Amino acid sequence: MSSVCFYFQVHQPVRLRHYTVFDENDHYFDDYKNSSICRKVANKCYLPANRLLLDIIRRFEGRFKIAYSITGILLEQLQEYSPEVMSTFDALARTGCVEFLAETYYHSLSFLYSRDEFTEQIHKHIDAIKFYFGQTPRVFRNTELIYNNELAQLIESMDMFDAIITEGADHILGFRSPNFVYKPQGCDKLKLLLKNYSLSDDIAFRFSNRSWAQWPLTADKFAKWVHNVNGNGNVVNLFMDYETFGEHQWEDTGIFDFMRHLPEEILKHPDNNFKTPGEVAKHYDSVGIIDVPHIISWADTERDLSAWLGNAMQSNAIHELYRLEKKIKQTGNEEIISDWRKLQVSDHFYYMCTKYFADGDVHKYFNPYDSPYDSYINFMNVLDSLHSRCSEKVAGGADSAKKQDKTNCILGVKPQGKNPPDLQPADQIT
Amino acid sequence: MLGWEFPPFISGGLGTACYGLTKAMDQLGMEVTFVLPKMVEGRYTTHVKLLCPGSKKFASASGFSELRNVKFHTISSPLQPYTTSETYQKLIEETLRQKHDMRLGGITSASQLVSSIDYSGDMYTEVHRYAAIAAELAEYEQYNFDIVHAHDWMTYPAGITVSALSGKPLVIHVHSTEFDRSGEHVNQMIYDIERQGMERADKIIAVSHFTRNIIISRYGISGEKVEVVYNGVERNGNWSSLTETGIKKDEKIVLFLGRITMQKGPEYFLHAAKKVLEIMENVKFVMAGSGDLMHRAIELAAELGIGQKVLFTGFLRGEDVQKIYKMADLYVMPSVSEPFGIAPLEALDNDVPVIISKQSGVSEVLMHALKVDFWDVNEIANKIIAVLKYPPLQMTLRSHGNFEVRKLRWKDSAAKCAKIYEDALLPV
Structure with a gap:
């Protein structure tokens, strides 16, 4: 028996506007760029991919299943710039064949710097998923699949999750295969799902590469590779960026047609089926313990943190950011806290990477x-x-409350005393 | 090879480039005869052979053991590559004094010197006098060369003449154009010489794509014969004997190093300085170099009320350049139009991070540098402040930049030139 488990990462950062040392106002984000990129990706990827997958799910009447991890910061942008995408995600959620995963609301690296902030962001994300899609996530994935034993233990101690996801990196697996369910070192109940990076990257990176020996990749060829796992594994975890469809791989590469035909090719073999990460965790027992004392991620060939924290600028920027945590939270000003959190989006640090800068990639x-x-x-x-x-705001607290009311009015959002404080989706719809 | 500058007598990057290029060519075993308008001596030429036009013999054959394949011819002339006609008169006087010194120094080129006085009435005749003598020298050498390689406009007529007489292909090397030096107010005479040189050349070497584009769009030259060869940088890790200077180190130093002329954008540097000083106090701005806008730059600094924060050092040479790099925290090159720009490479080589204008050739080869539009004073100031304020930025720029500079070697430039020579020698 082998199960295919699709999970798509759906994320767009909020990009900063050009902000010089001479700027004095507190509007940091490039609304124009963010909205135009959001709409562009929505049209090229989110909308056609959602429609396609919805269609497949309906066609297979419950036998085709997928999972998403959508960052909170993207949900906010979609809500504002492309609400039609939200309704297609909602339609997907209603099919009962789609699972939503939990992660940090701001796609942040907070696990590495502040455990309080980390758990707050997870709760905030879960609230958002609950609100938009009526599901309570039971599987956790950390930003960029950053992972170690400590993370798994922390996630288990939150007592909210059945499984956690990370990269099936060679150096943590050794001779073992990513196609089984494992248990993290130091955990009792939590299960560990590992990405099959070879098969995932065949779709995500190599699909349109004409110099690749296997090009062109067809659905039946890929289904054969998946079927080969039978007898040598339980589950093939295909984890990739959702932008693979239509954005990383453009429509004219045939990526949508590939996806359209893949489910029927895979289901041709009676042994195969589709499962969501939560179902995989429930259905399969752990076959062993995976020990990851050092941090891994799914990035680049190094599978480490060097893309975000590899140079002095990156580590300086992120340290300075988290050093402000106490001060920021003391202001109690939701605007300031929200701006600070938006600065945590990991992409800001990725842009500072000098690793492959000279080569361009x-x-x-x-x-x-x-x-x-x-x-x-x-x-x-x-x-x-x-x-x-935040130094100013500590001085004059009354002023801040007033200003915040004003902003919420503009956004059409009423202030709400719920924790986490700056998530206000309910009011926008009801 | 026909050139106008050679260290230590340089006023800009041209001499540095000719030195680096010939040295690398020598190492590749190419034989170079270098014809200069002026006598050259000193430690820089110990690697080359030098031929003097008056005496028609190698000027000081004993000293040239290091590089056996480069010969030098010199022609006495007051011409300098970056002159404008206003300053030309002054230069003639200066050069005449120099010639006098040279004569006292025992160089027997009297006849040439005397005749030159009659001819040096204007730049145009000077260029042609140089051409005539170069032709004479070529004949004397019995046309014993394969290629004529001319550096910048002053040598193009000479290049054309020598090439025509000898029947050898002409390669011209464009280190800058009249549009870089004078903006839109081009000197028609120089433009005509440049254009004629480009048209007559078999191959044109541009120091950047930036310059190549100018050659194609402004001079109407077909892109096929224009190749880009980037300059390299001469590494020297020669630090030891540097003494400390009077500037206190609790002040940050931002450096402008180059000719103070319209082309180099000194006023943008000063306006940016003004903005920086509105936010930071402990910064000094050093303008190292001279040029026809120097007085106006001093006045502008005073007008902006930042006179006490801006230091003018005049033209720096040799060890002084190293000293100033050692003190500087940041080098800024706000050039309006810079065909290449070797100075930022030298700055990086000396561990000084750089801000360079996007309107420069060097910005094509440097990734690890901050880039700005020369007119964007706000952004220049923004970046200056960031570099001074955030040590990690300085550190990253410095380490990556230094590494990047090491990849730009004259050897590669020389090899590329050799390839272009081969193409030029191919029968059509």
Whole structure:
């Protein structure tokens, strides 16, 4: 028996506007760029892919299943810029064949720097998923599949999750296969699902690569590879960016047609089926313990943190950001807290990566900056402004409450005393 | 090879480039005869052979053991590559004094010097006098060369003449154009010489794509014969004997190093300085170099009320350049139009991070540098402040930049030139 488990990562960052040291206002984000990119990706990827998958799910009457992890920061943007995408996700949620995973609301690296902030963001994300899609996620994935034993233990101690997901990196698996369910070192109940990076990347990266020996990749060929796992594994975890469909791989590469035909090819073999991560965790027992003392991720060939924290600028920026946590939260000002959290989006640090900068590569994808240095300068200018704002706000608290009311009015959102405080989706719909 | 500058007598990047290129060519075993308008001596030429036009013999054959394949011819002339006609008169006087010194120094080129006084009435005749003598020298050398390689407009007529007489292909090397030096107010005479040189050349070497585009769009030259060869940088890790200077180190130093002329954008540097000083106090701005806008730059600094924060050092050479790099926290090159720009590479080589204008050739080869539009004073100031304020930025720029500079070697430039020579020598 082998199950195919699809999970798609759906995320777009909020990009900062050009902010110099001479700027004084507190509007940090490039609304125009964010909205136009959001709409563009919605039209090229989210909408056609959602429609396609919805169609497949209906066609197979419950035998085709998928999972999404949609970041809170994208949900906010979709709500504002492309509400039609939200309704297609909602339709997917209603089929009963789609599972939503939990992650940090802001697609942040908070696990590495602040456990309080980390758990707050998870709760915030779960609330958002509950609100929009009526599901309570039971499987956790951390930003960029960043993972170690400690993370698994922390997630287990939250007592909300059945499983956690990470990269099936060679150096943690050794001779073992990613096609089984494992248990993290130091956990009792939590299960560990590992990405089959070879088969996942065949779709996500190599699909349109004409110099690849297997090109063109067809649905029946891929289904055969999946079927080969039979007898040598229980589950094939295909985890990838949702933007693979239509954005990383353009429509004219045939990626949508590939996906359209894949389910029937896979289900041709009676042994195969589709499961969501939650079902996989429930259905299969752990076959062993995976020990990951050092942090891993799904990025680049190094599978480490160097894409976000590899140089002095990156580590300086992120340390300065989290050093402000106490000060920021003391202001109690939702605007300031929300701005601070939006600065945690991991992409800001990714833009500062100098690793492959000279060669020019995937790191350039939607990168709004000419160079990592520009990105660092911009980020630090914004952080500086945020810092001075929270010093001001500690001084005059009454003023801040007033201003915040005003902003909420503009957004059509009523203030609400719920925790986490800056998530207000309910009011926008009811 | 026909050139106008060679260290230590340089006023800009041209001499540095000719030095680096010939040295690398020598190492590749190419034989170079270098014809200069001026006598060159000193430690820079110990690697080359030098031929003096007056005496028609190698000027000081004993000293040239290091590089055996480069010969030098010099022609006495007051011409300098970056002159404008206003300053030309002054230069003639200066050069005459130099010639006098040279004569006292025992160089027997009297006849040439005397005749040159009659001819040096204007730049145009000077260029042609140089051409005539170069032709004479070529004949004397019995046309014993394969290629004529001319550096910048002053040598193009000479290049054309020598090439025509000898029947050898002409390669011209464009280190800058009249549009870089003078903006839209081009000197028609120089433009005509440049254009004629480009048209007559078999191959044109541009120092960047930036310059190549100018050659194609402004001079109407077919892109097929224009190749890009980037400059390299001469590494020297020669630090030891540097003494400390009077500037206190609790002040940050932002450096402008280059000719103070319209082309280099000194006023943008000063306006940015003004903005920086509105936010930070402990910063000094050093303008190292001279040029026809120097007085106006001093006045502008005073007008902006930042006179006490801006230091003018005049033209720096040799060890002084190293000293100033050692003190600087940041190098800024706000050039309006910079065909290449070797100075930022030298700055990086000396561990000084750089901000360079996007309107420069060097921005094509440097990734690990901050880039700005020369007119965007706000952004220049923004970046200056960021570099001074955030040590991690300085550190990353410095380490990556230094590494990047190491990849730009004259050897590669020389090899590329050799390839272009081969193409030029192919029978059509």
